[in-house]
Amino acid sequence: DAKTTQPTSMDCAEGRAANLPCNHSTISGNEYVYWYRQIHSQGPQYIIHGLKNNETNEMASLIITEDRKSSTLILPHATLRDTAVYYCIVRGLAGGTSYGKLTFGQGTILTVHP
Amino acid sequence: DAGVTQSPTHLIKTRGQHVTLRCSPISGHKSVSWYQQVLGQGPQFIFQYYEKEERGRGNFPDRFSARQFPNYSSELNVNALLLGDSALYLCASSFGISYEQYFGPGTRLTVT
Numbered sequence: 001d002a003k004t005t006q007p008t009s010m011d012c013a014e015g016r017a018a019n020l021p022c023n024h025s026t027i028s029g030n031e032y033v034y035w036y037r038q039i040h041s042q043g044p045q046y047i048i049h050g051l052k053n054n055e056t057n058e059m060a061s062l063i064i065t066e067d068r069k070s071s072t073l074i075l076p077h078a079t080l081r082d083t084a085v086y087y088c089i090v091r092g093l094a095g096g097t098s099y100g101k102l103t104f105g106q107g108t109i110l111t112v113h114p
Numbered sequence: 115d116a117g118v119t120q121s122p123t124h125l126i127k128t129r130g131q132h133v134t135l136r137c138s139p140i141s142g143h144k145s146v147s148w149y150q151q152v153l154g155q156g157p158q159f160i161f162q163y164y165e166k167e168e169r170g171r172g173n174f175p176d177r178f179s180a181r182q183f184p185n186y187s188s189e190l191n192v193n194a195l196l197l198g199d200s201a202l203y204l205c206a207s208s209f210g211i212s213y214e215q216y217f218g219p220g221t222r223l224t225v226t
Binding site for chain 1: 118147149155156157158159162169170172202204206211212214215216217218219220
């Protein structure tokens with residue numbers, strides 16, 4: 001599985017944009033980038049995923065660099081409820097070794113403060 | 115719409131005992147995956163089932179087993195419990211194998 005590297009922790013002021021980076025330099029052409037978050041003691045929550053184009057939904061935006069070696073998750077207006085561990089995951093399409101399963105790393109602890 | 119449900123919420127077992135954890139997927143989802151999360155770590159993949167067949171297995175001993183029923187619900191069984199099996203066990207459902215997975219709240223297992 002392609003490995004991901006994320007900062008251990010980040011801070012963000014409430015109401016400001018939170019930009020969470022992720023490096024995945026060994027990603028292959030048939031692998032997606034997924035983002036999940038986990039609020040303390042709850043199950044992980046799906047946020048967004050993408051292959052090579054930028055993606056946006058009601059929760060966040062995902063910006064993937066042209067060479068696909070890194071990506072950034074953007075929470076446009078962070079609130080206190082966005083405080084969580086954010087996981088960047090590389091996941092394969094059918095037939096790849098990472099097909100199906102999600103491989104979680106340590107993630108980034110995002111703290112949103114007033 | 116109901117999300118993924120898991121039962122029980124918490125349980126305490128003694129070393130050597132057996133445990134069964136249960137999961138009901140989101141309506142319409144045919145795939146269920148199981149993950150183990152020990153304190154301070156990210157979830158680790160245990161199994162994935164689709165249409166009642168095992169489609170993936172993580173690096174866990176044979177003491178761990180699972181099955182999926184015709185209604186797509188699933189059970190995770192762990193035999194001969196060890197102290198190290200204490201963890202949050204998470205179930206995730208998805209429409210198919212490669213679709214986004216939606217997680218339940220987990221079952222907190224404590225082995226004493």
